[in-house]
Amino acid sequence: MTQTVDLNADMGESYGAWTMGDDAALLNIVTSANVACGFHAGDWNVMAATMRAAVANGVGIGAHPGFPDLHGFGRQRMNMPLASLQNLVRYQIGAAQAMAMAAGGRIRHVKLHGALANMASEDQELATACYRAALSVAPDIVLMVLAGTAQQRAAQALGAPTACEIFADRAYNDDASLVDRSRPGAVIHDPGLAGQRVSRMVREGAIITESGNRVPTRIDTICLHGDTPAAVRIAAEVRRCLKADGVELALFGGEPV
Template identity: 80%
Template sequence: MTATVDLNADMGEGYGAWRMGDDAALLGIVTSANVACGFHAGDWDVMAETMRRAVAQDVGIGAHPGFPDLHGFGRRRMTIPTGSLQNLVRYQIGAAQAMARAAGGALRHVKLHGALANMAAEDEALARACYEAALSVAPDLIVMVLARSAQERAAEAIGCPIACEIFADRAYNDDATLVDRSQPGAVIHEPELAGRRMAEMVREGAIITRSGKRIPTRIDTICLHGDTPAAVAIAAEVRRALVAEGIGLAKFGG
């Protein structure tokens, strides 16, 4: 059984006068925050405030780069030449690095967002291009990867520190991919179910698919989405369920 696990959530996804999620509440639950870098969501003021709060709560700060797609929240797939995509990632890492330092903290990890993350989970070459770009700016970053995906294989090939992630509120297929959001049951809305599933997966060291199949995997961190109505309730219940099983909560070490 894993002795400790990290809890992460995507944050800083408001923009201007528009707000997304309850970051303040989530920062009291999670141990790591993935902060939007202004391309799929977020802006300079939102980044600054989110990182300031993360530093105050001793929550690990990560960059959450995505496609330049504010209208689609970064969930629309794009075809961008590799060199340009790498510059896109570098640009966002640089912004996150600067804002974290200004808040009195430091950038410690990177996690790809939305459609970019989904594409990288399927395409090892794409994932490697993104990770190499991030590491060219911040060589000591821990790369957060979707467990048992092309993201994990790409990071292992590079030889960089990694943190393997599973999702609290998403169902899994038997090949360890996430069930498409368009399918019934793809997103889990019940806090008790999410908490029970996460405690079971961490205890067994395996992804448990919707058919009941067990896929052994390393589990360093659990993703708690912040942009759903039940987000805070799910996050709180996952934390409670893990603690009840004797599982410690701490920032991952890579």
């Protein structure tokens, strides 16, 4: 049987007259799109245009909720009561559902963004609260989780449809968390390195950490960040390396972990 894996990218992160990333080019390469919901990035017009383009390209659409942090691009940590955080997640997924429907598509998955995602990868209670909120408004939604972290454990405890994600352009700590962006080498900009590294992780079924350790995990989808300058070249090289290894790109199914 041919091995398959999904390739996703964060996009829809432009805002008003400000353009972020090359979504049109990425949508010709990836199989899933995580669309910003207007809180850490994006706006109603950008959401509409991004989702129309995703539908036209046959790309699966996901909601990408984050903290209300346009200035910090959702990468500044915030402490919020869990009940308020749940409403924040519901609000953004609801907006994404409406815009996807208007574009002739639907929201297949939810993926937490930035600081919210990092906090949920460390704190299972917080991750569970976010995922319960998502499921309360979209019971069939697939939870895209950072593989090997508290996000995955939360999804597993909920018995929800899940897609386990690794990153093409981020370095890993030995506990499967992402190396802090403030550290050198945390973000990978070399397409060749990203492609070879991801292909190796998919072959071995494990996250390869910065120290060279391996964390065995299920890998359903591979992410890259659409806001980096090399995003399109990284996406193309990851796709090329996977195909060279006999791995085909296809939408994830979202089986429970």
